Amino acid sequence: MMNTPFPRRTRSVVMNRWSDDFAAYHRYIDHDAHDVAYLCTPEGAKALEATRISHIEILPDFNDIHRLRVAFDACRTRLTGVDRLIALSEFDLLAAAQLRETFDVPGDRPATAARFRDKTVMKRVVSAAGLRVPQFVELNDREDALATVAGLRHPLIVKPRTGAASIGVHRVDSVEQFGALLPRLTGTSYECEEFIEGPIYHVDGIVSSGKPLLIRASRYLNSCLDFANGKPLGSIMLQPGPSNDELLAFAQTSLRALSLVDGAFHLEVIRGSDGLYFLEIGARVGGGEIPFLFRDLYGIDIFSLWVRQQLNYGTPLASEAGVGAAARSTELGGFLLLPEATGSRLLRAVVPDGIAPLYAAITPKANHVFDGKGGYDKILGRFRYRGRSEDEIDAAIAATLERFQYELGDIDAPSRPAWPRGHWHDGYPLPENAPSRCR
Known part of the structure; x- marks a missing residue:
């Protein structure tokens, strides 16, 4: 359903790298009532569905800021000015x-x-506000890197300062491992931080005029780094209680420290032995199944709200039907993501019946080739859950892991096992009698 028309005709440029349903910007902007131009990658341009587009500039990627400026200026000339620039991917902010x-x-x-x-900037800001952060250092000089991290305890996490989706993130457990990793750290700026043992949570929502309009805390099963290394990733929303309250308070303190006035956010937090630690935050909608859960459970399209904020910059979001009810809802959601079996093709996948909280499952079509570029989307399986308690969703995820069946075929080389490489976590071991090619 199209949103309420904006008060005046806007001239907007949209940056789009997405090649899937997320590129359907016509759901959020009336292209007949407003003038819209696009900066796109080639695949992003193919995915656009709007029937009226004022102009499109196609670039091979968005890495060259000079080429971006030239392309943006071409859009500005065509639109006779630009009122707003819309960017929704974390990589483009x-x-x-x-x-x-x-x-x-x-x-x-x-x-x-x-x-x-920038993960070093955000941690400095929230640390100054009195929140715990892992001890960290910038790896500015690779030659002095060993001396730089000498004061940190192992294990260590090495990550790009402006990275996302655990791309380029490494865990090192010794000085020798860190030294062996250093020559491979090229092409970007890195930081190194102490590994904090404990469960990881994420808090998602949207802020308007400095106050959370909608906010939800969830507990990860495994981590995003585990997923990048071939293990399943799950998440369960927290039910009301002390743990949920503590996380929401921590999130709001973080948002105030970082001065997020308007916009979507995805915050990750670790519960260490001495309390909560800020891990990192993105000023964007959470990935994976997070936006779908908000839509399916609460009828709220966070992308729609976020686009409205960018189009009406500086103006508080008007009262949106359903947001208040969504904020008060006690219904919980969860998801499970099964990573790619890289180097294989899918012969068949059988989603289990009889798991009541499981309301949606997405698997690739037969003969889909897993090329290692699936991210959180084109993977072995995506599953969504809804229920009234964490235990109910937890049990449903465990049942899915145990009963989901799939079969892989080789391409040019023997296929690798899809998941898990070891245990899902201590509570969900693989069935011992699971055949090697069909789990």
Whole structure:
């Protein structure tokens, strides 16, 4: 359903790298009532569904800021000016902020974007506000890196300062492992932080005028780094109680420290032995099945709200039907993601019946080839759950892991096992009698 029309005709540029349903911007912007141009990658351009587009500039990628400026200027010329620049992918938030500053377009500027993209900047800010963060150092000089991290305890986590989706993240358990990793750290800026043992949570929602309009805390089963290394990833929303209250309070303190006034957010937190630790935050909608759970459970499209905020920059979100009810809802959701069996093709997948909380399951079509580029989308399986308690959803995820069946075929080389490589976690071991090619 199209949103309520905006008060005046806007001239907007949209940065789009997405090649799937997320590229359906016509759901959020009436292209007949407003002038919209696009900066796109080739695959992103193919995915656009709007019937009326003022202009499109196609670039091989968004890595070259000079080429982006030239392409944006071409859009600006075609539109006779630009009122707003819309960017929804975490990978594009810094570039979009630089374009806004160069061309004086309202919206987040580089200093704001850095607080939510540079992991060293965000940790310094929240640490200054009194929140715990893992001890960390910047790896600015690779030659002195060993001396730089000498004061940190192992294990260590090495990650790109502006990375996302656990791309380029490494855990090292010794000085020798760190030394062997250093030559491979090329092409970007890195930071190194102490590994904090404990469960990981994520808090998602959207802020309007400095206050959470909608906010939900969830507990991860495994971690995003585990998923990048071939293990399943799950999540369960927390039911009301002390743990949920503590996480929501921690999240709101973090948001105030980082001065997020308007926008979506995805915060990750670790519960260490001495309390909660800030891990990292993105000023964007959470990935995986998170936006689908908000839509399916509460009827709220967070992307729609976020686009409205970017189009009406500086204006509080008007009262949206259903947001208040969603914020008060006690219904919980969860998801399970099964990673790719890279180097294989899917012969068949059988989703188990009789798991009541499991309401949606997405698997690739037969003969789909897993090429290692599936991210959180084109993977072995995506499952969504709804229920009234954490235990109910937890048990449903365990049952799915035990009963989901699939069969893989070789491409040019023997296929690798899909999941898990070892245990899911201590509570969910693989059935011992599971055949090697069909689990």
